[in-house]
Amino acid sequence: MSCEFAHTTVHGYFDGELDAVRADEFQRHLKTCADCQLSLSQLNSLRTRLRQAGLQERASAKLEKRIHQELKLRTAGRTSWLPAARFWVPAFAVLVLAAFFFAWPRAGSERLTAELIDAHVRSLQPGHLTDVQSTDQHTVKPWFDGKLDFIPPVTDYSAQGFPLIGGRLDVVDSHNVAALVYGRRKHIINLFVWPARNHALAENSGSRDGYNWTVWQAGDMDYVLISDASHNDLRELRDLIRTINHEP
Amino acid sequence: MLPHLHSAVNLARWLLRNRDYAEDVVQEAVLRAYRFFEQFRGGDARAWLLQIVRNCCYSWLEKNRPSELVIEFDEQLHQHPAPDPESLAARSDERQRLMLALESLPPRAREVLVLRELEECSYKEIAEISGIPIGTVMSTLSRARERLQQVLTRAAAKEAS
Numbered sequence: 001m002s003c004e005f006a007h008t009t010v011h012g013y014f015d016g017e018l019d020a021v022r023a024d025e026f027q028r029h030l031k032t033c034a035d036c037q038l039s040l041s042q043l044n045s046l047r048t049r050l051r052q053a054g055l056q057e058r059a060s061a062k063l064e065k066r067i068h069q070e071l072k073l074r075t076a077g078r079t080s081w082l083p084a085a086r087f088w089v090p091a092f093a094v095l096v097l098a099a100f101f102f103a104w105p106r107a108g109s110e111r112l113t114a115e116l117i118d119a120h121v122r123s124l125q126p127g128h129l130t131d132v133q134s135t136d137q138h139t140v141k142p143w144f145d146g147k148l149d150f151i152p153p154v155t156d157y158s159a160q161g162f163p164l165i166g167g168r169l170d171v172v173d174s175h176n177v178a179a180l181v182y183g184r185r186k187h188i189i190n191l192f193v194w195p196a197r198n199h200a201l202a203e204n205s206g207s208r209d210g211y212n213w214t215v216w217q218a219g220d221m222d223y224v225l226i227s228d229a230s231h232n233d234l235r236e237l238r239d240l241i242r243t244i245n246h247e248p
Numbered sequence: 249m250l251p252h253l254h255s256a257v258n259l260a261r262w263l264l265r266n267r268d269y270a271e272d273v274v275q276e277a278v279l280r281a282y283r284f285f286e287q288f289r290g291g292d293a294r295a296w297l298l299q300i301v302r303n304c305c306y307s308w309l310e311k312n313r314p315s316e317l318v319i320e321f322d323e324q325l326h327q328h329p330a331p332d333p334e335s336l337a338a339r340s341d342e343r344q345r346l347m348l349a350l351e352s353l354p355p356r357a358r359e360v361l362v363l364r365e366l367e368e369c370s371y372k373e374i375a376e377i378s379g380i381p382i383g384t385v386m387s388t389l390s391r392a393r394e395r396l397q398q399v400l401t402r403a404a405a406k407e408a409s
Contacts, residue, residue: 011390015364017371046397050365053343055350057261059253063271067250067278074279093282098251110290 003033010039068094109202112173117211119170120190120226123179129188130166130181140167144178152178152193153221153245162189162237182237187229189237196222205231214238219245250278252294255367256301262362263305265351270305277304295373302359302377309355316355349399357392364389 005026012018013026030036071093123129132143141154147169156164165181170192177194196217205214213226214234223241225234256277260270277300281288288296309316350358359378363369374389375382 008387008390011393012371012386015371015386015389017386042397043393046393046400047365049342049346050361053346055343055346056254056366057258057267057270059257059274060271063257063275064250064253066271067253067275070275070279071282094250 003029003035005029005033005036007039010036011043014040014043113206113208113213113215115172116192116213116224116226117208119172119179119192120211123168123170123181123190124188129168131168133166135164135166137164140164140180143167144169148176148178150178150195150221152180153241154180155241155244157182157237157240160236160240161185162240184227184229184233184237187227187233189225189227189229189234191237191241192222192224192226194222196220205234207231216242218242252297253278255294256297258366259298259359259362260301260305262350262358262366263302263355264308269308273304273308274301277301280304292373292376295369295376298363298367298373298377299379306355345400345403349396349403352399353392353395356388357395360385360389361392361396 009018009022009026013023013030016023018026026036030040132140134140134143135156135158137154137156141151144152144154144167152167154164154167158164162182162184165183165188167178167180170177170179172192172194175194175197177192180191180193182189182191203216205212207213211226211228212231212234213224214231215222215224216238217223223238225238227234253274256274257267257270260274260277261267264270264273278297281297281300284300306317350361353361356378360374363374363377369377371382371385371389374380374385378385380388
């Protein structure tokens with residue numbers, strides 16, 4: 001017998017894990033190879049036996065009860081000063097857990113990042129960068145007046161190498177947010193600002209599709225910087241914004 | 249029922265070969281999953297949970313039955329306590345026979361078999377859960393199946409004789 005296929009190939013074929021080209025090749029080979037035919041039928045009968053023998057174990061109702069109780073205990077311990085929380089915190093936790101386990105397409109923060117990058121890219125299209133174009137913070141800041149239910153901090157950082165270019169309204173996660181545009185040498189940096197919502201936004205930064213972003217929360221506001229400028233530039237600007245707005 | 253709890257118990261039961269221990273370990277794993285679910289990056293929730301369950305099982309084995317883990321998959325053939333064909337053959341019950349055969353395999357072989365044949369995981373999911381490269385899932389699985397087949401064939405031969 002000479003079989004030109006590795007003997008593991010039949011397993012991949014049987015499991016439907018070969019790519020289309022290899023599957024097709026193997027299928028043709030199978031017509032003439034008695035060894036592979038035999039392997040395939042053995043695999044099939046092994047699977048049938050395993051699946052029909054009732055080997056699957058199932059969780060007992062007792063286990064589920066124990067888990068719920070334990071979750072309740074753990075959260076209750078932390079919030080014993082608030083009796084209502086004894087019920088609502090675990091109930092909420094279980095709900096959130098269930099939501100995550102079922103079908104969360106992408107973690108929330110990842111979705112937010114993707115949306116912000118889209119907003120950044122959109123802003124780079126001709127004519128989309130700014131609604132109010134001015135290097136004067138005293139022109140940009142009042143422009144937001146009445147357009148948002150919060151006042152974004154607007155400061156020009158020309159002296160530090162981040163000239164203010166302008167501002168615009170943007171929509172992120174179906175909320176209106178302020179977008180401030182800064183320059184950094186030839187790069188455009190978008191700063192998105194909105195009032196912090198219920199969830200605490202973890203401070204972090206990352207890259208995606210060649211864009212760098214950094215996120216932080218300060219004084220009831222969420223801040224996100226996005227640009228193709230370097231992480232160092234973003235960090236520098238972040239620290240500037242932080243110092244000016246939130247430190248005495 | 250919490251999602252994927254049956255799968256979690258099934259995997260743990262086959263890794264630990266004991267239902268009660270399996271439920272204890274799954275309880276621990278689910279609570280751990282709950283504590284760390286901010287680390288869940290989206291994607292396949294079942295694979296994520298099973299990965300935690302699997303890791304908890306191995307920690308349990310390391311602590312309670314370390315000897316089961318020292319036998320490498322490749323050298324298992326002669327070193328692993330061979331299943332006693334007599335005891336296999338003596339069982340006329342198909343379920344018992346398959347159970348003993350599966351349990352005679354080393355944990356890593358058992359793991360891929362249970363994930364593929366009972367949980368119907370894809371190779372990608374198996375790789376994620378077991379922490380083996382996706383490129384080696386196929387060969388790992390083929391060795392595990394061959395082992396199981398051998399054990400069953402030997403048992404059947406013994407029974408016939």
